[in-house]
Amino acid sequence: MEVLVLVFGLVIGSFLNVCIYRIPRKESVVTVPSHCTGCNVKLKPYDLIPVFSFLILKGRCRTCSEKISIRYPVIESLNALLYLICYWRFGFAFHIIPKMILCSTLLVISAIDIDTQEIPNGSVLLIIILGLANIFMDPSLTWKDGLIGFIAVSVPMLIIALISNGGMGGGDIKLMAAAGLFLGWKNILTAFFIACLIAGFSGMVLIMIKKRGRKDKIPFGPFLAFGLLTAMFLGQDIIQWYLHFAGIL
Ligand SMILES: [Zn+2]
Numbered sequence: 001m002e003v004l005v006l007v008f009g010l011v012i013g014s015f016l017n018v019c020i021y022r023i024p025r026k027e028s029v030v031t032v033p034s035h036c037t038g039c040n041v042k043l044k045p046y047d048l049i050p051v052f053s054f055l056i057l058k059g060r061c062r063t064c065s066e067k068i069s070i071r072y073p074v075i076e077s078l079n080a081l082l083y084l085i086c087y088w089r090f091g092f093a094f095h096i097i098p099k100m101i102l103c104s105t106l107l108v109i110s111a112i113d114i115d116t117q118e119i120p121n122g123s124v125l126l127i128i129i130l131g132l133a134n135i136f137m138d139p140s141l142t143w144k145d146g147l148i149g150f151i152a153v154s155v156p157m158l159i160i161a162l163i164s165n166g167g168m169g170g171g172d173i174k175l176m177a178a179a180g181l182f183l184g185w186k187n188i189l190t191a192f193f194i195a196c197l198i199a200g201f202s203g204m205v206l207i208m209i210k211k212r213g214r215k216d217k218i219p220f221g222p223f224l225a226f227g228l229l230t231a232m233f234l235g236q237d238i239i240q241w242y243l244h245f246a247g248i249l
Helices: 002-022 052-056 071-090 096-116 121-137 143-152 154-163 170-183 185-208 221-245
Strands: none
Touching (some): 002 071, 002 096, 071 096, 071 221, 121 143, 121 170, 143 170, 143 185, 154 170, 170 185, 170 221
């Protein structure tokens, strides 16, 4: 079963790469067949096998030998890995479907945020729809959890953004509202806490090794995505551990 889940994750991951490239360019993700971004030659089916084609072609286009970004196999592998974790964590419950699609959507959001410093509104809308489906399907979540989750992080972020005059991106705020509806208020708070912790730590490391200056903007989306996925998979455990650690339980 694990192998099937991985293969499915790789195939969907390959489609995600198309989305990441075309959505910011406002190109259709379905009607135009896959082509090399260097020479525009239409790709043959045997050049479209996730990860393996990249390895066989040694990361270059068959026709023009333009370098293919390492990001393609990385996105495919990450998507496959996330689907496997979903399968281990949730089994074949119905609510694994919105959760798998959320994983893929967050991968696309992270890559587009790194490329363009923007989070597409369409992807946020998709998470809201997925969130409604998830509340409906996941028995551990109530409508109240979702509705409080919608505002629990997004409203404080909005207030900080208004006070600091644009310290936090509008896309980040919308993402945390939508994801809060999906995960419920406990997990969205955990997700935000993890994201800030990792982002702060990474920022410090980047400044220390002088890769980035203090003023450079680092996209927050990938950190939020990491926090959201960690909270989705381990949220309950993290809260338990924290309460135990704090001596409350
Ligand atoms: Zn080419």
